[in-house]
Amino acid sequence: MSSSDRSQAVDVQESRTYEVRTYGCQMNVHDSERLSGLLEDAGYVRAPKDADGDADVVVFNTCAVRENADNRLYGNLGRLAPMKTKRPGMQIAVGGCLAQKDRDTIVKRAPWVDVVFGTHNIGKLPVLLERARVQEEAQVEIAESLEAFPSTLPTRRESAYAAWVSISVGCNNTCTFCIVPALRGKEKDRRTGDILAEIEALVGEGVSEITLLGQNVNAYGSDIGDREAFSKLLRACGKIEGLERVRFTSPHPRDFTDDVIAAMAETPNVMPQLHMPMQSGSDTVLKAMRRSYRQDRYLGIIDKVRAGIPHAAITTDIIVGFPGETEEDFEQTLHAVREARFAQAFTFQYSKRPGTPAATMEGQIPKKVVQERYERLVALQEKISWDENKKQVGRTLELMVAEGEGRKDGATHRLSGRAPDNRLVHFTKPDEDVRPGDVVTVEITYAAPHHLLAEGAALNLRRTRAGDAWEKRNAAAAAKPVGVMLGLPKIGAPEPLPVAASSGCGCD
Numbered sequence: 001m002s003s004s005d006r007s008q009a010v011d012v013q014e015s016r017t018y019e020v021r022t023y024g025c026q027m028n029v030h031d032s033e034r035l036s037g038l039l040e041d042a043g044y045v046r047a048p049k050d051a052d053g054d055a056d057v058v059v060f061n062t063c064a065v066r067e068n069a070d071n072r073l074y075g076n077l078g079r080l081a082p083m084k085t086k087r088p089g090m091q092i093a094v095g096g097c098l099a100q101k102d103r104d105t106i107v108k109r110a111p112w113v114d115v116v117f118g119t120h121n122i123g124k125l126p127v128l129l130e131r132a133r134v135q136e137e138a139q140v141e142i143a144e145s146l147e148a149f150p151s152t153l154p155t156r157r158e159s160a161y162a163a164w165v166s167i168s169v170g171c172n173n174t175c176t177f178c179i180v181p182a183l184r185g186k187e188k189d190r191r192t193g194d195i196l197a198e199i200e201a202l203v204g205e206g207v208s209e210i211t212l213l214g215q216n217v218n219a220y221g222s223d224i225g226d227r228e229a230f231s232k233l234l235r236a237c238g239k240i241e242g243l244e245r246v247r248f249t250s251p252h253p254r255d256f257t258d259d260v261i262a263a264m265a266e267t268p269n270v271m272p273q274l275h276m277p278m279q280s281g282s283d284t285v286l287k288a289m290r291r292s293y294r295q296d297r298y299l300g301i302i303d304k305v306r307a308g309i310p311h312a313a314i315t316t317d318i319i320v321g322f323p324g325e326t327e328e329d330f331e332q333t334l335h336a337v338r339e340a341r342f343a344q345a346f347t348f349q350y351s352k353r354p355g356t357p358a359a360t361m362e363g364q365i366p367k368k369v370v371q372e373r374y375e376r377l378v379a380l381q382e383k384i385s386w387d388e389n390k391k392q393v394g395r396t397l398e399l400m401v402a403e404g405e406g407r408k409d410g411a412t413h414r415l416s417g418r419a420p421d422n423r424l425v426h427f428t429k430p431d432e433d434v435r436p437g438d439v440v441t442v443e444i445t446y447a448a449p450h451h452l453l454a455e456g457a458a459l460n461l462r463r464t465r466a467g468d469a470w471e472k473r474n475a476a477a478a479a480k481p482v483g484v485m486l487g488l489p490k491i492g493a494p495e496p497l498p499v500a501a502s503s504g505c506g507c508d
Helices: 003-011 026-041 069-086 097-102 104-109 122-135 180-184 192-204 229-237 258-266 283-288 295-308 327-340 367-390 465-479
Strands: 017-022 057-062 091-096 115-117 139-141 162-166 209-213 245-249 273-275 313-320 344-349 396-401 414-418 424-428 439-443 452-454 460-462
Touching: 017 026, 026 057, 026 091, 026 122, 026 162, 026 209, 057 069, 057 097, 069 091, 069 097, 091 097, 091 122, 097 104, 097 180, 104 115, 104 139, 115 122, 122 139, 162 192, 192 209, 192 229, 209 229, 229 245, 229 258, 258 295, 283 327, 295 313, 295 327, 313 327, 313 367, 327 367, 344 367, 396 424, 424 439
Parallel strands: 017 057, 057 091, 091 115, 115 139, 162 209, 209 245, 273 313, 313 344, 424 452
Antiparallel strands: 396 414, 396 439, 414 424, 439 460
């Protein structure tokens, strides 16, 4: 078929909608923004939020971290099978970590799937969909190494005022419970100049908060042997005019050096927040996990951070019931939690990740024992979280107004925002118009374990360029026509990032 014939074929096609379903860590969330950007760049239209599979293209961006990840995927694929039968031309694609791991197995178990792609070639999705449509057969393409750094791909950001910025992909660690390195590959750092150029472009679009993202974010610089590359990057972010908030996730204790703490303390727009996975408080278990630090080292970092940044909120990930964990080991985890006094902890019951060393270790803990320990840990952390939040009562905080974070906001006539330390705060709706991305100053009047309340009137409202960006995006969405014609996928080098106008899964 000639190019003119293909163009004519495209012209008569109806608008095609897409839906992306995301499972797993922040890296997957960011990848899904790229997938959405790629599809829209190819002419697809996003389906309504309540589409629930009623779209022309449904993409599953999968996670392989949990033991039941495949059951969840195949259950969802099974529910779509009859829908696809009734909807001619519907396509289903599966990508992400589970696709990288299972490859041909997905099409064998769910032959109605049209495309399977991996973590290293997400940029191929539109081409693979088109190829599957033309050839009328499933396309399975799994790259063994990264084809293009994800940040070079088109993006449809979920937020107008906040953005993820990848600084590295992959991981060089060999934790026995984690399959991510096998699926994402060895760590590959992005050039500092490219990172800063993307941030400046985002700020030019109205973004005021960025989160630096990496599987092991503070190992940045390992490619060039510069152990201070990450702290230098944080300080460089502090010089970008208009960038109000900088966060990062997730750092590894092994690479957490004093210069990073100094950069956090001395760079005003780096927020007083640290999410640093501990995983266990037992030295024996940490050794079995192949974690390169011990309890004293971890708690020592916490002490240094609190000394340099007194109001820092520290959060963590903890796995309960790792193979061989004794009651004494678990008590060491409880001790570490009491000492660290985390603002929040993301707690997980150990589950086997097929393909990891831990899955075949002796001493697998009975489910009943794991559940009992898990409940004790959650109860302890809930008390600590509440006690730490109570210390916020009476403080005056600047909140960046959030979109959709307060599920009861409509009923309570409140809005929600994030404090500098990332605590969630519900506040009384001011008389003035307030937009996501704007900044309000409030006084905290009440604390619960997982949120704070500011029940009085806002002390100040600052309308921001980020709020302008949110307003502009929503106005454009309201004015957009119902559909657009499907264009052919763009092949070749992506378009450059815009020039400015004036950075996981609990496994790190």
